[in-house]
Amino acid sequence: MTSNETINGRPVTAQQIAEWVAEAEAGYDVAALKKRGRGRPGRGAEPSQVVALRLTLDEIAALDARAEREGKTRSEIIREALACNATTSC
Template identity: 70%
Template sequence: MKAKETINGVPVTEEQIAKWAAEAEAGHDVAALKKRGRGRPGRGAEPSQVVTVRLTPTEIAAVDAQAAQHQKTRSEFIRDVLAASVA
């Protein structure tokens, strides 16, 4: 192993590798691993698509202020505004 191998900036030691190997050899709880899920939760029955939009810092600040006022995330607020404008 290279001396500078890291995970999230933390050096990986031979001891850590031995611990991981012992855990793997002992077996993993497959049900617990599957329960964790992966990625972001879905928003509905159909898959979602990421759409990139360029905004100025002033526009982002305005969107964030409105989102906070409505106790929503930036994404939730933008989706709601879009839905209302095309309805």
């Protein structure tokens, strides 16, 4: 694990990993796990598709800086930019 691993913008600590290990070793309620939905939640009525995007390190840094500044994810920033371009009402 590198020192910059995060979940929802919060650093993952060795203590958190130890807690996850203890939880896994204690076992999980399989019935409760099966009740959860499969995959990520939908974004609307229509199915969505994952699209790969190649960015330079500078572009990623700018994207991450804006996402952090606005409290959003990379995906949210990219979707907003696409919507802005499509409607030209930014």
